[in-house]
């Protein structure tokens with residue numbers, strides 16, 4: 365590799381989230397876009413991956429509103445979680461905030477946003493989330 | 499190899515499912531094993547059983563891993579080998595698979611396969627958290643998803659595509675509680691009305707409390723052997739004639755179609771082909787109704803009806819005894835209960851009982867061929883078994 369790329373790992377994805385960047389990796393050999401990133405392409409097994417910044421815009425594929433939450437999320441409930449297909453064609457799960465549950469629907473346009481970086485606990489990952497596109 | 503018996507089930511046992519206060523998982527496994535041993539006097543457990551395969555999902559519940567030697571100690575089987583399998587809610591189907599492969603390979607003649615899970619000693623948020631470990635940590639759990647939430651997202655997609663309603667889902671709960679009320683080993687032996695299901699509180703919209711299976715303690719097991727040895731142990735063997743296992747990607751966001759389980763369809767196709775039977779040949783089925791939506795999708799993935807028709811199959815009562823295909827006459831995970839590691843061989847137990855004619859008021863008259871469908875996680879794992887009554 366000519367230029368030094370940060371490792372194409374989950375850990376690095378969340379480091380980018382701390383910089384408010386929503387990133388995926390593209391396989392330099394076969395061109396597959398990976399979200400989540402993978403250090404090795406699962407299509408052609410190349411390890412030459414490059415980071416690309418996503419638009420952060422997408423549409424809700426499906427969603428739910430969690431009322432009974434795991435221990436760590438009890439104080440947040442109820443909260444919405446959706447699978448979002450990004451404009452680039454990759455899908456990921458995340459919370460949908462700043463919207464009333466009854467306003468959510470399949471096909472709704474959303475944009476990504478980020479929590480402030482966390483420093484404590486394991487893992488120290490800031491979460492990305494989605495909110496309605498204006 | 500169409501329809502050829504792979505292995506024979508010579509006996510089976512099931513510890514009563516429920517809130518089994520004061521009992522450890524290993525003690526429940528003893529209870530299941532004792533039933534299996536008692537109903538098979540020709541079996542000398544310590545002499546005949548050469549290895550144990552036991553499924554369990556989560557160490558967190560009892561702070562107890564290393565399940566193989568744990569159950570070995572309580573069954574007096576040491577120093578025979580005991581292997582633990584983990585495939586989330588399909589852990590004991592995995593135990594049965596590995597046990598069957600071991601017998602078919604010639605490694606052993608007789609093995610015990612089963613599963614355990616002790617769950618009710620934990621709070622609901624803790625159980626929710628432990629079960630969620632069967633989903634993708636960094637991109638599902640980290641964002642607060644739960645198992646009801648994952649199946650709720652499948653339900654939302656299914657309802658949107660096929661026009662299903664919360665009432666369609668509720669019919670599954672009403673049916674399974676009808677049978678749970680008639681199963682003395684079920685966790686929740688009560689009938690519920692459509693109104694009661696529909697007025698229960700949301701757990702993960704659009705799924706409500708009565709769309710969800712139960713947090714249950716339980717254990718289950720079967721003893722299997724080579725088909726030609728079956729009659730040495732019993733006059734009523736049940737043969738495994740078809741088996742399919744398949745896996746999808748771990749996360750729901752990493753699947754193309756959320757209104758079906760690719761893993762379950764693949765497993766079903768393999769099992770039907772191996773057994774040389776078609777969906778219409780199945781007399782009775784136990785399917786993985788961890789949530790009501792999962793049973794509706796299972797009908798379609800198993801070929802009991804076409805895509806999008808599962809909602810009507812249940813609403814028309816076609817999955818009761820006397821209908822087109824009776825499903826979950828045990829009460830299912832919904833009412834019989836879902837002690838996750840014990841569920842897979844627990845389903846096998848109930849089909850075994852149907853095929854030997856011991857299902858009592860829930861009996862499907864003349865049942866000869868039965869099927870089980872067991873999912874792990876958000877249908878990331880699937881196993882399908884086809885069983886046939888011995889002649």
Ligand SMILES: [Zn+2]
Nearest residue numbers: 391394405408
């Ligand atoms: Zn590639």
